[in-house]
Amino acid sequence: MGVAVNSSDAVIEVTDLTKVYRSGLFGSKKLKALDGVSLKVQRGQIYGLLGPNGAGKTTLIKILLGICRKTAGHATVLGQPAGSRSARQEIGYLPENHRIPRHLTGDTALEYYGSLSGLSVSEVRKRRPKLLELVGLTGRGRERVSGYSKGMLQRLGLAQAIIHNPSLVVLDEPTDGVDPVGRKEIREVLKNLATQGTTIFLNSHLLQEIELVCENVAILTKGKVRRTGSVRQLKQELGDAPVLLQLEGAESEIRRIVAGLSQVGIRKSGERLFEVEWRVTSQKTLDGVIDQLRAADVSIWRMARRELTLEEAFLSIVGGQD
């Protein structure tokens, strides 16, 4: 489960949160979207929420923002009941597939959403140029959003989410449709916000993105939290990193030597060339295998330890649950 934190530092605190959607005549059909979810997000963290489609990620975010109502459990945001107006005052949100009214321009959209967040128009106008520059929309503020590309709309969405300097920014697929350069820029923005003490709650399908910016993550499947913790922790849970060997020698000799090893894979990559990936259990075993290879006149071209990815950790956890 999650890392123990002092409750007073928790920006998001969720305990046994349950959400049941009802449909059909008189709500006879029930769908449990969240099933006793508990997690805590500390102030200043960039926190990632992972999970396959239909895991309940968006439902959790909507409950935190008051867009949906919980069925049971407890949720607070910034010390306030989740969804309360005072909590929303301090939250910036970028929904997935958001729709900014097409009659607005970049400038008027920021005026509109800034005002909805309680800023005066003059305050918005003061902050606007810097904000547009931050998200890479300098000089595009006067254009109608109907002419914006998907990436530009994401950038504008991010700008409206942070225009009122919120304590918590909730982002749902923020880099969706953004080019690699833009993604990098957005990552920089998020990291900057985090250094200024803003907590970021990130939901993304792009595990690489999460791995690059998030310190802590929660993995949600079928409405339940499967793991919470730091990215490093999750990867470590998978065990030792595999060793990759690139060998040249007689196939029969190589296969004979690795045949007695466990958790090993072998692939022929050329004439007398082989790649072997082996999850080494101890250094002594590794030394012994290298001695055998050298004794059989097998050349070791390359030997390296490969780092485990978050995706591997995620798939391992999610696969294990299935």
Add this chain to the structure above:
Amino acid sequence: MRAYIAILKDSFREAMASRVLWIALIGISLLLIALAPFGLLYDRSLQLRQTELTNYEAFAQAIRENSSNPSTPAGHLWSLMSESQRKDMEEWFSADDTEAAGNPGQSRKRISKNGMTRLLNDLITRPEFYNEQAWAAVKLDDDTKLLVESKSPTEGDIAFRNLRLMNAAFPRFVSIRQEPAISLTYMGTSIAGPFDAMPTQFSQTTDQVIITVLSLFLGFFGVFASLLVTATVIPRTFEPGEISLLLSKPVNRSFLFITKFLGGCAFTTLCAVLLVGGVWFLLGVRLNFWRHELLWCIPIYVFLFAIYFAVSAVSGLIWRNAIVSLIMVVLFWGVLISAGITKGFIDENVLKASRIVEIVPAGEDVFVVNGSRGVLRWDAGAEAQWQPVFRQDIQGVPAFLQRFIFAGRRYRPTWDPAGKRLLAVRMEPARTAAMGSSTIVSGNADGSYEQQIEGTTPDGVLGLFVDTKGRVVMPGRRTFYQFLGQSDQEKKTDQFIKNLFGGMVKPGAKKAFGEIYEGESVVWSASAVCAFDAIDNTIVVLDGGKLNCFDLRDDGKYVAGPIRDLESEDAAVMAVGGKHVVVALASGKLLAIDKSTLETVAEFSLAADQVPRVLESAPDGRLFAVLTHQGSVRLFSGPEAKFVDQQVDEEGVAAAIAFDASNRLLVSDGRESLTIYDENLNEVGSHRVRSSFIYYAYDYLVNPIYHILPRPSDLDNAVTYLVTGEKSVAIGDDGNNNNGSMGRENLQQDRITFDIRNAVISNVAFIVVVLGFGCLYVARSDF
């Protein structure tokens, strides 16, 4: 608050980004540009206007009577007339033997006010209109003298001079006003006119045009276009991508919905501001009619739109689909129309057609007249119901239309106790010209009250009364008549002669009507009202604001008594009894006047929305009752000489009142029952009819549904009220609209009262309920 202002501001931004709005605004601007060159040209009046001809019949009579004396102005006018004009006038005054004999079905050519005005306008253009000898005895003012002495007058000068000469010579018949003649101009060029209307009348016409333009362009096209454009506002707002963003902001869900709703009214507001503001500005600048009350039309039409938009908004909220929203609005409109038509149909064809509108006490019997102008007699037998009697077959007028055709005429038979018969002036379809002679019909108990024609009056009659001597007295337009009638034997003889000669030989004429007035000739206008005192036989006639009393002499003739100018030309109803004459003016002012001195002894004002309809007095003059079109009954106590506060049980719904010979007050309940009260208003009897299924259906189904639903169409009435200041309008043909008096109306005419307050309340309540449901839905939904 800042957030909600931002949403409102965004709605206007969205409206301004709409192409449809710009098309609408450009269309309105083009309309205003097209209207802008219209203007009015005020010039001296060179024609006699109908409203200036105050007593055209008397004028015609004066010309005819002086035909042999060309040295008088009237005689001189006769001499200027063409042969055909003289012939027309002769025909009008020629006494027809068959009419004098009281035979029905005869008609003759009549001069209308319009015809008389055309005749005089023809004469006014003649240079020889002025004749020194004829005008020698007429006192002319200095200006007219100068015009007369002018050596080379233009055509305009001649007409202008002749108008003033006519005004000086015939002050009793014409009243030339100083108001200028009005012509309509376009880009400075006269395109119509000068109109036969006073500036005030022209203003009234302008009001009607304004109401029509606003109703059409805003009330219909404006609302329709606005609904088309705004149908997407709520569904789009509640699309997942947009609503998630909005709800994540610190805004209240219900306020968000309400603000979006108000913002949706931005489109209509912009159109209404431009159109109404433009019309208001053009009227002020171009026609000098600064009608500030017109600006009220802006919120009214936005309100009208809001009723439909509330349905559209809530539908859009639930189904998140603009097309479904529009379909729901159309269905809603259909429900409103259906409810209105159903209620209207039952109202007009059942309730109003069958409700008692007149009561005729007849000794032990009671007769009533229902809305369809059918006469009914109370049958107190086992059925206890009204039985139709005294039926009249009006050819060419279907029964269901009679209520509208005769809406302007009071049809109330008179009970003749001596002859034990009902007498009435027969209803006939409206004449477009002057009010003419009337056919008297009767029905007696022996003949099961079957209607029989008694004769045709030589002239129109103002009323039909039975005096204390049992004579049938009829104040006519030019004199008072006594109906002599024919004996049954005489009628049979006439019929025998007719049959014998196949109608070739007319029976000998016998005067059916005897003249019982002696004194200076009178000609009452068609709007004159008259009342009869059942104790001392006094007749009182109110015409043109002048109250004229006529006393009965011992020799059976009526002579003129005191006259009083009430200084009001308002339409009125009147009753006389005991020591008082009570007059109820259209303005709602009630005057109790001492009959002998004609001094006002008490005054009272009806509530602002009340228009008097009928005034009755008890035979002993101790109690008077005023019935209004709105169903209120106000009482005046003769002995106390003051209006009293007592009310009858039928207050607010009463549709007919009468006093019987025992001075008891009979009041109908607005349907088919009536209650009898003594002079202290204690109920002493009643004639009650059991309610039929249709009444139950109306009371417990149709009417509640109608009142629960909003009534957007009633807002048009609010516009009419704001523009014209009228709280009710008369319906149908009043039959007497040829009276020549501006602003006077027939109070007996059925009226539609604008229930503006209730309409506004009903519509506001509907919007509140619908939006309340919307707020509840938004507050409890997951998005």
